[in-house]
Amino acid sequence: MKHLISIVGSQILPIYYPIKEYTPEYIHLICSKETIFVAERIRNLCQNISQCVIYDPIQPYKIKDIYSICETLHNSYPGDEFIYNLTGGTKPMAFAAHTIAIQKQANIIYTTQENEILDMKTFETHPMQCILQLDEMIQLAGQKTHSYDLLEQINPQDIACAQSIVQFRETNTNYFTRYSKYVRERYKESNMIPLKDNFPHNTLFEQYESGGFKLTRNDAVILDLPYPDALMQFFEGRWWETLVTNAIYEWNCNSVYSNEIWTNVKFSTQETSSPQYQDKNEIDILVNLGTRMLFIECKSGNVKQSDVYKIAQVRNTYGGDISKSVLVSYYPLNPDILEKCRDSHIYVFAPSRRYNTLSNHLKGLGKFLSQVITKLNV
Incomplete structure (x- = not known):
């Protein structure tokens, strides 16, 4: 039997990725009072994957408590395989888990922001092979979708x-x-x-x-x-969104890997949300990159600073720092807006001249997206 012991911090993705990567029979989550909500969200998502146990919250700096939990697990399952994920939690928590993992000759891993897994015994890294569904990633962010269309449903x-x-x-x-x-x-x-x-x-x-x-x-x-x-x-400018969606459909059909892609995505918001926030719960196109999302926004008119803010806000709210955004503009962007996009880590696909023919402009979108994904995977 395979056991995955994870020290839970405030970030959920570094804890969830190894679950998908190693598919253990047992998941053991060690958390504090401040991070128990993360552990509970993980348990809800893992109900059909593995048996998940959340231990009583401990004080982040009580090393002996963590050591005792881990030692009890090894004694209860002699001969089983153990993997320790030390990405989350405080340094003392990780130190305690690392100490007993070394004593018991267990595997020790750490997940990086580059979607790699670091083997902390050999110091070697390898890319994650797991693939998450869009629904999973949105739930991991603590969000829900209201509605969406599938890319292949384009009319x-x-x-x-x-x-x-x-x-x-x-x-x-x-x-x-x-x-x-x-x-x-x-x-x-x-x-x-x-x-x-x-x-x-x-x-x-x-x-x-x-x-x-x-x-x-x-x-x-x-x-x-x-x-x-x-x-x-x-x-209402939907003509541009439709043409961009069609270009992405053709790109996806010709890609080596077929990506899960949604269009006209609307996220659920609280009933008490202000109208300003309601405007920030939509995205034109959402692409699944395996362990992160690519948010694509289409603009047929002149792009304003408020548009850049909205794109960044949607990405941060529903995808987190690990996800990326792409702005596909019909018109060129002025230098100030381009700088705002760079500051907000938004990739820009726009013509260099105001009246560049559309057919020539959109022909390069597929190549552009492939380059963006290659950069993210390097």
């Missing part, structure tokens, strides 16, 4: 709609800008637009009963979008 009609919108935007930039500004100032939200309306530039706006709309100017149809989500895509 071909949405892609066709987005492609028509970007073609119109790049050939009729002034019209697109005026129409968007008109709806934003007059109706606030796209679902408030009437079935028929007179838009700027002598343009007639007409909605279809089955969804979608068309724009007519001087008796000529300049844009026809007979798609159910056309209003949302055109006036």
Whole structure:
């Protein structure tokens, strides 16, 4: 039988990773009063993996108590394999566990921020082989999802709609800008637009009963979008998110490893949360990198400092420091915003020129993401 003894600190991931890596039959969690909540969260997640035991909280500096617990375990299971995870807890706690582990000739490990496991007897490291699911990682952060879509559920009609919108935007930039500004100032939200309306530039706006709309100017149809989500895509910037999602779908299909990817992710928030916080519980695209998450945010307009703050806040809240963020922007970013992104550890994918053609711009997204993941794995 295999036993994993973990000294529990305030960080949950260094304790959970070895559980997935070694799949022990027994998990023994030694914690203090300050870290028992971490131990309980781990036990809840391990109910279908192993038998998990949480010992009565001890004083962090009472070395004899830790030594006694570990010695009792070895005496109770003679001949079994023991692994000590010393990543968490205080230094005296780790010292006590290390001392008896050496006496009993047990394995001793430490998990690094680079997703490696350090063998503290041979001083050699090796990459973790375990793979966590997105649901697991979100639960480990103490969070829950409200809703999400799977990447493979992307709708071909949405892609066709987005492609028509970007073609119109790049050939009729002034019209697109005026129409968007008109709806934003007059109706606030796209679902408030009437079935028929007179838009700027002598343009007639007409909605279809089955969804979608068309724009007519001087008796000529300049844009026809007979798609159910056309209003949302055109006036709320979802067209860019759709095109980015499609580019990531193609990249994932051609990748050596197929990643678990969610789109339109909404996290659960407390009912008492303020509207400002409610705005920070969404992410456009979420990529599973095995033991960490990649948060991808799509911006079709000019990026502001508040956008950078929101991206960093979502990543820190739902993924922690180990996860990373990518901003995929339709427009180039000004130097101040680029600096803010660097300070916030946000990778940026954006064109170098304002009117760089979209097709050329998005073709490089897959290569860019592969480079980001390679950097994280080095």
